[in-house]
Amino acid sequence: MAACDRQSADEAQQQENSAAAKPDEALSGIVDRSQAGTPLPEVTVADPTGTTLDLAKAGGKPVLLNLWATWCAPCVAEMPLLDRLAAEKADSLRVITVSEDMKGAELVVPFFAEKKFAHLPQWIDPRNDLAFGMGGGASLPLTVLYDTDGKELWRVIGGFDWSSDEARAMLAEADG
Template sequence: MEPVLRSAIALLLGLGLFVGGCDRQEPAAGQAGNAAAPAPPLPPQAEAPVPAGQIDRSHKGEAAPDFAFADPLGKTTTLAAYRGTPVLMNLWATWCAPCVKEMPTLEALAAREGSGLKVLTISQDLDGPAKVVPYFNRAGFTRLEPWSDPELRFSVGLGANLPTTVLYDAEGKEVWRVTGALDWAGEEAARLLGEATG
């Protein structure tokens, strides 16, 4: 695919994510106390969407995708490189407020778990390292690495709003995913991570 066409596709997909927005934990200004009528019930066959911060186990047992992601120098890898170790993959972006809010808790988790759990934060910023590396430098992260997926393979391929975090076991099979921010240094996260790290 020609670079110009690829860039245009990535831009359109990125705009779709931006318009869809990252999952918000709090109501937007002007929505508090809104007495709008409740939404009509979903049809019997439709599944209700997973609320932000809730665990979704509907993909349990699915193999990790083989999408490539890159370090700041452009060296690529895939999730398969981490086979043998449980992986917590977080999809985020510098423009997503809930993503930025949870990043320090992911840093604390990576420090606490050491080699027992690989914590991968994969940016979905279209500018890739140009946005991610300065953010990491300002934040002072030492345990997390500034991985990037500027072509949005993960968020589009998984149909994921940001932030989305997926736990894979040591064999590369999905255990669960969380849509929305979570305190990854807290007790609830430790209990959930125990499902793969035992």
């Protein structure tokens, strides 16, 4: 499985610039439907300006929730794809990216500036409450699709090619 395995938060966070993986390895995530029906988590995240988002109230249209970190190679590999997806699907899908970097805005803001992401939000969860609460504390990226009612349809553990036909077919499940 192509995901960043975090055995210890301290060691994982030391890998700030270790995001180098082969694209085919970085984007070979595993689809898991075992948590279908689970509601959006009751966790509040913040952006670098201090604005907050209550995830449980983020519905209204399908939500693609992505947990990532700057030190995670598969995360970094899929972020440009998520940025393009967010632009393409802005009217029909809300893409929410949440950084699990313990240094928060200190790493996220320059990362977004360097990569020139224009369509992804900079939500931050430096205590990793969200990742551990969703059972994803050991592997990043973790991406979950929720329907318009805020119920989980599926999750992908590891990086994924969000431009692929497979991804498009899976995302279409939220429309029906």
